[in-house]
Amino acid sequence: MSKGDRVLITSKGQYKEYVKTDMLANNILEWKWTHRFSRPIIRFQLLLRKVEYYKNCRTDLLGKIYFKFLMVRFVKMSVNLGFSIPPNVFGKGLSIAHYGSIVVNGNCNIGENCRIHSATNIGEAKGLSPSIGNNVYIAPGAKIIGGITIGDNVAIGANAVVLKDVPDNVTVGGIPAQIISDKGSKGLLVDIIEQ
Numbered sequence: 001m002s003k004g005d006r007v008l009i010t011s012k013g014q015y016k017e018y019v020k021t022d023m024l025a026n027n028i029l030e031w032k033w034t035h036r037f038s039r040p041i042i043r044f045q046l047l048l049r050k051v052e053y054y055k056n057c058r059t060d061l062l063g064k065i066y067f068k069f070l071m072v073r074f075v076k077m078s079v080n081l082g083f084s085i086p087p088n089v090f091g092k093g094l095s096i097a098h099y100g101s102i103v104v105n106g107n108c109n110i111g112e113n114c115r116i117h118s119a120t121n122i123g124e125a126k127g128l129s130p131s132i133g134n135n136v137y138i139a140p141g142a143k144i145i146g147g148i149t150i151g152d153n154v155a156i157g158a159n160a161v162v163l164k165d166v167p168d169n170v171t172v173g174g175i176p177a178q179i180i181s182d183k184g185s186k187g188l189l190v191d192i193i194e195q
Contacts, residue, residue, distance in 0.1 A: 006109060007091045008056055015053040019046060021092040025113060025190050041096050044077050048094075052087045082118075090114060091134070095190065098140075105129045111136065111152070115189050121145075133168070137188040153184040 009015050022045050023031065035042060051074050054067040078084065081099040086106035093113035096102065100118030104110075108122050111134035119141040122130055128147025135152055141159035144150065150166045157173030157180065166172050171181035 006088070007111075008088055009049065009052045010056055012053070012057070015049060015057070018049050018052075018092040021112075022046070022049065022094050025093040025095040025115070027190060040077075040081060041099055044081055044083065045094055045096065047074055047077060048085065048087060048090075055087055108132070113189055114138065117142075117158075130162075135185050135189055137185040153186065155181075155183070155185045155188055 009018055023029070023042065026042050026045070028035070028039070028042060047070065051067070051070050054063055054070055058064065058067065082101045083096070083099070084103040086104065089104055089106065089108050090110045091112035091114070095115040097115060098118040102116060102118060103121045103123065105123045107124060107129035108131070109129075110122070110132040113135045114132065116138045117140040120138055120143070122132070122144045125146035130144045130146065130148050130150060132144070132150040133152035133154065136150060137155040138144070139156060139158040139160070142156045142162065143160070144156065144162045146163060148162065148165050150156070150162070151168035151170070153169045154166050155171040156162060156177070157171065159175070160173045160177040161175045162172060162177040164176070166177070166179075169182060169184040170179045171183050172178060173180045
C-alpha cells in the first residue's frame with residue numbers, strides 16, 4: 001500500500017488474509033477457543049475485520065442485516081475496551097498492544113503492520129487527517145494530528161505530539177515531535193514475513 005491509498009477489504013479472500021496477518025502481528029499462529037476469553041483485543045480486531053468485510057462486500061439484504069447486528073456488537077466492544085477505531089482505517093497486520101483509550105479519526109489512512117498503544121489519538125485538524133505508512137510503531141500517549149504524512153518504518157515515541165510530516169526510517173519524540181534517531185521501527189514490530 002502506498003501512502004494516500006485508502007485501506008479496504010474488497011473480497012472474502014482479502015478478509016481471510018487480513019485476519020491471518022492481524023493474528024500473526026499479535027503472535028498468534030492459530031485461533032484457540034480459549035482466546036475468546038483470554039484475548040479480548042484480538043477478538044475486537046477479528047470483529048473489526050468482519051465489520052469491514054460486511055460493510056464493503058455484502059450488499060445483499062441478509063448481508064446488510066447481519067452488518068447492522070455486527071455494528072451493535074462492535075460499538076459495545078469498542079466502549080468496553082476504550083477504543084474509538086472506525087472500520088476501513090488500518091491495513092493488515094494491526095497489533096493493538098493494550099486496551100484503553102485509543103481514538104482514531106475515520107478519515108485517517110494507516111498502512112500495514114502498525115502497532116499502536118493506549119492513550120493514543122490520531123485525529124484531524126482543519127478538516128485534514130494523517131496518512132501513516134507501513135511498519136509504524138506508535139508508543140503510548142502519542143498524538144498525531146492534522147493532514148500530515150508519516151513515512152514507512154517509523155517509530156513514534158511515548159507522549160510525542162506529531163504535527164509535521166515524518167520521513168521514512170526514523171524515530172520521533174518530544175513535544176512537538178522531532179527526529180531523535182535514524183533507527184525507526186526495526187525490532188519493535190513482529191516480523192510477519194518470517195512467520
